[in-house]
Amino acid sequence: MSFERYSPVIAAFDPGAYEIGIESGMRTALRAKHASSKPNILADLSALRRRLFVGRSVASWLSAQGLDCTPGLLEVVELEGGAVLARVHGDQYLLIDGFTPGPAASLFELDEGRHGEILVLPYEVAEFACGGPDVGALMAELCPAPFDSAPATLWNATRLGHCEVVIRRAEHPLHYRITCSVADARFLFGVLGEVSRARDGAVIGLDDYREWLARER
Numbered sequence: 001m002s003f004e005r006y007s008p009v010i011a012a013f014d015p016g017a018y019e020i021g022i023e024s025g026m027r028t029a030l031r032a033k034h035a036s037s038k039p040n041i042l043a044d045l046s047a048l049r050r051r052l053f054v055g056r057s058v059a060s061w062l063s064a065q066g067l068d069c070t071p072g073l074l075e076v077v078e079l080e081g082g083a084v085l086a087r088v089h090g091d092q093y094l095l096i097d098g099f100t101p102g103p104a105a106s107l108f109e110l111d112e113g114r115h116g117e118i119l120v121l122p123y124e125v126a127e128f129a130c131g132g133p134d135v136g137a138l139m140a141e142l143c144p145a146p147f148d149s150a151p152a153t154l155w156n157a158t159r160l161g162h163c164e165v166v167i168r169r170a171e172h173p174l175h176y177r178i179t180c181s182v183a184d185a186r187f188l189f190g191v192l193g194e195v196s197r198a199r200d201g202a203v204i205g206l207d208d209y210r211e212w213l214a215r216e217r
Contacts, residue, residue, distance in 0.1 A: 127177060
């Protein structure tokens with residue numbers, strides 16, 4: 001029996017103002033019904049597919065699957081199609097989907113469980129994107145870490161808005177991808193929404209974010 005999954009922050013999106021739909025098996029906000037011209041954005045990316053690969057031989061296994069670009073510890077490599085691969089522990093690699101099919105696409109179709117010496121696990125978290133010309137000031141308001149000087153390859157575990165998060169600086173266009181636990185998701189998204197709106201920002205859907213990426217590059 002299959003169960004419908006919901007974004008941890010789906011309640012933040014009024015169905016009267018957003019088109020709600022299914023992305024990768026999760027009900028989420030896809031787009032705002034009225035396009036916004038505001039320069040700063042906050043988007044919910046929780047519906048993107050994720051897989052955690054665990055095992056002592058996982059680096060060579062990933063290479064055999066076509067991902068011959070394994071990052072160092074707490075580093076991120078961007079893959080073709082916009083997917084990213086992060087080494088989150090010594091023998092643990094996290095794969096996060098992009099918006100265009102690439103060499104990593106088939107790995108999301110693997111059944112959860114053991115594949116030889118490798119364990120394939122789901123990775124349930126909330127993920128948000130903050131971007132726009134004021135994003136540096138927005139991040140500095142919530143966290144003292146020097147994000148502007150952090151390399152884009154860093155899987156940066158820190159605190160943001162009193163929550164434990166991982167922040168990754170994405171480029172072209174410059175913005176930040178913020179991952180937190182499902183338990184903290186509603187609180188943190190609410191804080192980010194308040195700060196974004198105070199800086200002339202808009203909360204957008206997943207497809208809106210996809211279009212923002214294409215437009216701003």
